[in-house]
Amino acid sequence: MTEHKHEPISYRTLILTWLALGILTGVTIAVSRIQLGALNVWMALLIASTKSTLVLFIFMHLKEEARLFKVGILILLVILSIFIGLTFTDVLYR
Amino acid sequence: MTHTPLKNSGFYSESPRSGILGWLLTTDHKRIGIMYLCCIIVMFIVAAILGLALRLELIAPGPTIMGAQTYNATFTVHGIIMIFLVIIPSIPATFGNLLLPIHIGARDVSFPKINLISWYCYIAGGILAIFSIFSGGGAPDTGWTFYVPFSTQTTTNVNLAVMGAFMLGFSSILTGLNFVTTIHRLRAKGMGWGRLPLFVWTLYSTAWIQVLATPMLGITLVLVLLERVFGAGLFDAARGGDPILYQHLFWIYSHPAVYIMILPAMGVISEIIPTFSRKPLFGYWAMAISSLAIAFAGSLVWAHHMYASGMSDFAILIFSFLTFVVAIPSAIKVFNWVATLYKGSIQLAPPMLFALAFIFQFAIGGLGGLALGAAASDIHLTDTTFVVGHFHYVMFGGTGFAFFAALHYWLPKFTGRMYNHKIAVISWGLMFVGFNVTYMSMQAVGIMGMPRRYYDYLPEFQTLNVVATIGSWVLAVSLAIMFINLWNGIRRGAPVGKNPWGGATLEWTIPSPPPLENFGEEDPIVTKGPYDYKGVVADEY
Amino acid sequence: MSIEHRDDTGARFGMWIFLYTEVILFGGLFILYAVALAKFPQQFAEASHKLNIYFGAANTLVLLASSLTIAMAITAVQRNKPKQAMVLCISTIVLAIIFLINKYFEWSAEIGHGIYPGSEHLAEMGPGITAFFNLYYFTAGLHGLHILIGGTLIGVVTVFIAKGKVNSERYTLLENSALYWHLVDLVWVFLFPLYYLIL
Numbered sequence: 001m002t003e004h005k006h007e008p009i010s011y012r013t014l015i016l017t018w019l020a021l022g023i024l025t026g027v028t029i030a031v032s033r034i035q036l037g038a039l040n041v042w043m044a045l046l047i048a049s050t051k052s053t054l055v056l057f058i059f060m061h062l063k064e065e066a067r068l069f070k071v072g073i074l075i076l077l078v079i080l081s082i083f084i085g086l087t088f089t090d091v092l093y094r
Numbered sequence: 095m096t097h098t099p100l101k102n103s104g105f106y107s108e109s110p111r112s113g114i115l116g117w118l119l120t121t122d123h124k125r126i127g128i129m130y131l132c133c134i135i136v137m138f139i140v141a142a143i144l145g146l147a148l149r150l151e152l153i154a155p156g157p158t159i160m161g162a163q164t165y166n167a168t169f170t171v172h173g174i175i176m177i178f179l180v181i182i183p184s185i186p187a188t189f190g191n192l193l194l195p196i197h198i199g200a201r202d203v204s205f206p207k208i209n210l211i212s213w214y215c216y217i218a219g220g221i222l223a224i225f226s227i228f229s230g231g232g233a234p235d236t237g238w239t240f241y242v243p244f245s246t247q248t249t250t251n252v253n254l255a256v257m258g259a260f261m262l263g264f265s266s267i268l269t270g271l272n273f274v275t276t277i278h279r280l281r282a283k284g285m286g287w288g289r290l291p292l293f294v295w296t297l298y299s300t301a302w303i304q305v306l307a308t309p310m311l312g313i314t315l316v317l318v319l320l321e322r323v324f325g326a327g328l329f330d331a332a333r334g335g336d337p338i339l340y341q342h343l344f345w346i347y348s349h350p351a352v353y354i355m356i357l358p359a360m361g362v363i364s365e366i367i368p369t370f371s372r373k374p375l376f377g378y379w380a381m382a383i384s385s386l387a388i389a390f391a392g393s394l395v396w397a398h399h400m401y402a403s404g405m406s407d408f409a410i411l412i413f414s415f416l417t418f419v420v421a422i423p424s425a426i427k428v429f430n431w432v433a434t435l436y437k438g439s440i441q442l443a444p445p446m447l448f449a450l451a452f453i454f455q456f457a458i459g460g461l462g463g464l465a466l467g468a469a470a471s472d473i474h475l476t477d478t479t480f481v482v483g484h485f486h487y488v489m490f491g492g493t494g495f496a497f498f499a500a501l502h503y504w505l506p507k508f509t510g511r512m513y514n515h516k517i518a519v520i521s522w523g524l525m526f527v528g529f530n531v532t533y534m535s536m537q538a539v540g541i542m543g544m545p546r547r548y549y550d551y552l553p554e555f556q557t558l559n560v561v562a563t564i565g566s567w568v569l570a571v572s573l574a575i576m577f578i579n580l581w582n583g584i585r586r587g588a589p590v591g592k593n594p595w596g597g598a599t600l601e602w603t604i605p606s607p608p609p610l611e612n613f614g615e616e617d618p619i620v621t622k623g624p625y626d627y628k629g630v631v632a633d634e635y
Numbered sequence: 636m637s638i639e640h641r642d643d644t645g646a647r648f649g650m651w652i653f654l655y656t657e658v659i660l661f662g663g664l665f666i667l668y669a670v671a672l673a674k675f676p677q678q679f680a681e682a683s684h685k686l687n688i689y690f691g692a693a694n695t696l697v698l699l700a701s702s703l704t705i706a707m708a709i710t711a712v713q714r715n716k717p718k719q720a721m722v723l724c725i726s727t728i729v730l731a732i733i734f735l736i737n738k739y740f741e742w743s744a745e746i747g748h749g750i751y752p753g754s755e756h757l758a759e760m761g762p763g764i765t766a767f768f769n770l771y772y773f774t775a776g777l778h779g780l781h782i783l784i785g786g787t788l789i790g791v792v793t794v795f796i797a798k799g800k801v802n803s804e805r806y807t808l809l810e811n812s813a814l815y816w817h818l819v820d821l822v823w824v825f826l827f828p829l830y831y832l833i834l
Contacts, residue, residue, distance in 0.1 A: 008713035009706070018703040025695050025827075029688070032832035041672070044828035051824045059706040060817045061810075066644070068278060069651055076655045079306050079393055080662050084669060087342050090397065090409035091670050204645050271652045279645035309656040313663035317773070325753035326769050328667060333758065334678075334766025339670055343663055 006064050017058045024051050100510045100589050104607030121206030122610060124508065126213050127191035134184055135577070137220065141175035142573065144168050149532070149566040152559050155551055165549035166235035167250070171227055173238030174255060178262045179220050181489055182351060184497050185358035186304075187216070187269055190297050192508055194273060196601045197291050199282025199618040201611045204275040208268050215265035222258030226251045237547065239348070242329040242340045246321045253322055256315045263308045263315075263347075266354070270304025273297055282600075284620035287382075291599045291624040292375060295382045296361030299389035303350045303357075307393065311347035314340065341403050345396035353392035355489060356456075357385060359496030360427055363449045366503055367431050369597045370446035371438025374625035377430045384423035391420045401469050402476040410469045417467035424460055428453060443595065444518035448499030451526050455491030459484060462537065477547070480540025483533045491529055498525075501580060506590045510606045512635050513583025521576035528568030535562035588635055596632030599624045643807045650811040654818045657781075661822050664774045668829065671766045678763025683833040685750070686771070690741040691831035694734050695823065701730035702820040705789065705813045715803040717796050724793040724809075727816065731786040738779055771830050778826060781819045788812045 028047040032040060057063045062070065105124045109116035117125055148169055151160050160168065191209065195202050203209050227233040230251030236244055240259075245252050277290075277298050290298075318340075320326040327333030329340040368375045375381060397405060397413040431453055440446070462484040465471045475481060506512045539558040544551050551559065593602040600620070604612060622628075672679050708723035749756030752769050792812050795801040801809050 006713070008710040011707055011710060014703055014706050014710065018699060021699045021702075022696060025692070025699070028828050029692060029832060032828065038676075040833065041829075044832060045825075048825045048828055052821050055702065055817055055821055055824070059702055060814055061709075065647070069648065072648075072651060072655065075302070076306065076658060080659065082393060083310070083346050083659075083662065084666055086394065086397070086409075086412070087339075087346075087666055087670070088673075089412045090338070090342065090405040091336075091673060093406035093408035204642065205649055208649075267653075267656050271649055271656075274652055275645050275649040278648065279642050305652055305656055306659060309659035310663050313660050316777075317663075320752075320773060326773060327752070327765065328769050328773070332762065333769070334671060334675065334762030334764075335769075336667075336670060336674075339667060343666065346663075 006061055009058065009061070013058065017054055021051055021054060024054075098589055102510075102605055102607075102609075104510070104605060105610045106607060108610035119210070121202070121210055123191045123195050123202050123206065123209060124608060126209050127188050127193075128508070129213055130183060130191060130216070131188040133216065133220065134180055134188060137175055137179040138184075139577075141172050141180060142570070144172040144175070146566055146570055148172060149563045151549055152551070153563040154560075155553055155556060157549060160549065162549050163232075163235065166547070167227075167233035169547060170234050170237055171223075174223055174234070174259065176489075177238050177351075178259050179216075179223065181355045181493055182262070182266060183216060183269075184355075184493065185362060185500060186273070186297060186300055186354070187212075187265075189293075189362065189500050189504060190269070190273060190300075190358060192504065193601060194276060194294060194297055195280070196604070196608065196612050197294050197599055197624075198277060198280060199285050199600055199613070199620055200276065200280035201613065201617075203272045204279055205272050209272055212265045212268035212272070215261050215268065219258045219261030219263075219265060222254050222261060226254035226258060230254065239344060240315070240318055241344075242318065242321070242337050245318055246329065253319060256319050260312055260315050263311050266304050267308045270301040270308070273301035274305065277301075282618045282620055288378070289620055289623050290382070291361075292364035292378075292381050292385075293358070293361035293599075296357045296364070296385045299385040300354050300357045303354050303389050303392065307347045307350035307354075310343055311351075314343040314347070317343075338400070338403050338405055341400050342397065345399045346393075349396035349399065350389075350392045352488075353388055355493045357388060359452070359493040360385070362496045362500045362503070363431060363452050364427075365597070365599065366445045366449040366499055367434050368625045368627075369503075369595050370441045370443055370449075371435055372441075372596070372627055373434055373438040374623070374627070375430070376433035376436075377426075378623075378625070380426055381430055384426040387423040388420065391416070391423065395420055395467075398467050398472070401472045414467060414469040414472075418464065421460070421464060421467075428457055428460075443502075444513075444515060444522060445499045445503035445595070447519065447522045448495050448502060451522070451529075452492060452495045452499065455487055455495060455529070459487030459491055462487060475540065477545055478540035479536045479544050479546050482546050483535075483537030483540055486533045486536070491533065495525075495529075498576065503595065504601075505580060505584065506587075506594055506635075507601055507606045508608070509584045509587075510589055511583055511585075511587035512590050512594060513579050513587050517575060517579040521572045521579060524568055524572030525576065528565050528570075528572055531565030532562045532569055533565075535559070535565065590635040591633030593630070593633050594635050596627070596630055598622075598627050598630045602630075646807045647810060647814070650814050654814060657818055657822075661774070661777070664770065664777070665825075668770050668774070671763075671770065672833075675763030675766060678761065679767050680833050682760075682764040682767035682771075683831060685745075685748075686831050687741060687744070688831050690737055691827050694737050695827045697730050697734050697737070698820045698823050701727045701734070702817055704730065705816050709806065709809060709813055712796065712801065712806045712809055713803055717799070717802070720809075721793055721796050724789050724796065727789055728786050728793070731782050731789075734782060735779065738775070767830075774826060774830070778819065778822055781822070785812070785816045785819050788815060 024047055028044055031043050036043065105122060111119060117129060120126060151158055151165055231249040232251060234250050234252045234255045236248060236252060240256060277294060317326065317328050321329060328335045329337050331337060364375060364381060394416045395413055397409055398417045401410050466475055466481065466484060502518060535558045539555050544555045590606055592605060600618060704723045704726045708720045711720035711723055750768055752772050757765050757768055789812050792801060792809050795808060
């Protein structure tokens, strides 16, 4: 059993991350005002995922955690996409 | 039999608090396991009596002991109690709690307080479910699946039952969360992944399903409740909803839940077979990986419950194919158990008999599952009593028998006393016969076309229904004998030593019943595998 | 337990697993959303225009700021500055309250227009728009409930910091509350574009 202590993350890094998140919020609003058809939703999801990655890795300290934590997230995402994807095999072809 | 007092009473006498509070506020995994065990057995008896009543109603066409509405409510409550209050928590919450920390050489689970909270969630859910029978517009009559649109329109007390199921889901999540963390963080020195008993591997796979699938049930049930209270309409086609999506969301949880029920049972069998064959388990890693594979594949196949729901043909094709994938790891397990038996020095003690019955019945249930998984034959068999027979073969003939095997295998460990073997074998024999007569007849009459969930049927189905009802009485008698025998064993059986069966896992190295912190002053250091019987000798009792 | 046992990493891992369950919980609503969007793309865009984008954007910034303050609170505790940490925790709670007040005004305006689950006005607008608003109310409502729980949790932690029970040696409770809070933020990161920004 290994204990894992975190070094404090500097205020500077945190604030820079926050600024990046704010800018990305602006970007997602700007992009949503351009007509791209179905691409709009995918762009919104892409930007939201980028924001989530920032929050996960820096605010939530995932970067410093052991590999187990990262594998866990991966399992979660795989399962969630299976749930969504296989539901659509019904909905799209009905 | 004379009453011999136990030399040590282990965790029963050691507790920071005395009396009833010592139980209600305990954080000791063994006490919590025992509390779960008591509740689950009470619930099992209640639901079994309801099941017996259902069979009695079906002894002849037309109303015999109850009418249509009572019958609907009875099978609903039988289902809700058996699924949510008995089978899902049966093995993980009782034997998982009792054994998981000992199996990995730990003193308790990672979050003992959360463990206790999970028991209280179970109790709260149980009370809500029981309360729903006697209050509001009468007992729910939707079937345990709460299918919309009926569940959102019926005037019976679905609200409370749904809230109860939600609480039980929460309890299940907390147990799962605890087990995953415990297995990752609290293994003793030397307890590598390759030395985990198979029971721990199956609990680990189960715990992941509990964590990742149960919330889906939570949100689905909340939406049913919102629909009933606020008229949300998310499953109402007139308001832009989709009733088939309810079935998707429901089975996204409830199919993996089938594996929550069966996987720990497979773990129990994987412990018992090697011990009573005096041989290491055949194909350790194949068994370990197939547990994870079943857990994963189990999350791919939910819509095979919905072939007749009106979903797309493409989805039926995909899900039918994926369903066959689950058969592979399940078959690996059956083959490996049989291979473990091969050339072993088999000792037919009661736990072993239950385990052998498990393999037989699980194989029948599993093969019936293939008939239902194939879309072509399922269209014919959907909503017949074949389905009812099939899932009783896996749930009762599988998990139920494994649960009884576990009771016969581990109760002496946790009570320090042995039951009467001869009576145990008699109850097993009756149960095996009664079980197969009951549910094989139900499968047969289902193939003939008898629909499930009706209190009435056509006269040509009567012979097989009478046979099934008589079988259910044999089953009930055998259950009564078994529980009385176990109870007598607990009260005044002969005291047993550390290792009555000659098992090689860690629980057999500590006193029966185990002391409060399982192991003495020193943390255990593990130096050999879980099925290494070299030098392990069974105690006389 | 007589033998002192402490496992901070294990406690954090347990919290992460709990967060997985939250993701799946919202995932169920997300599936419903995705299916309805595939069915009614025009109606969803139309309905989305009825939502006030300024409220949504403001609330996004408020939640991101609260995520920043709670993340900074951990750094402050690690550096043994409890006063700073308490100020940061309290700012997080204040931001949470601002979010809820915003939500209150937004919802009252919409309910004032006769748009709420089960209303007749909504039913007249057809199934697509009804589905959008039902989903919007329940997803945002569930999210609001999480804000309440998270805010309460952080309130408890603030008291513990004041009492010295959460300190630079032992701060798992703060870390876990912060993890929960970030998850609430993450959910909103997806909710905002999906409900307010569909064209």
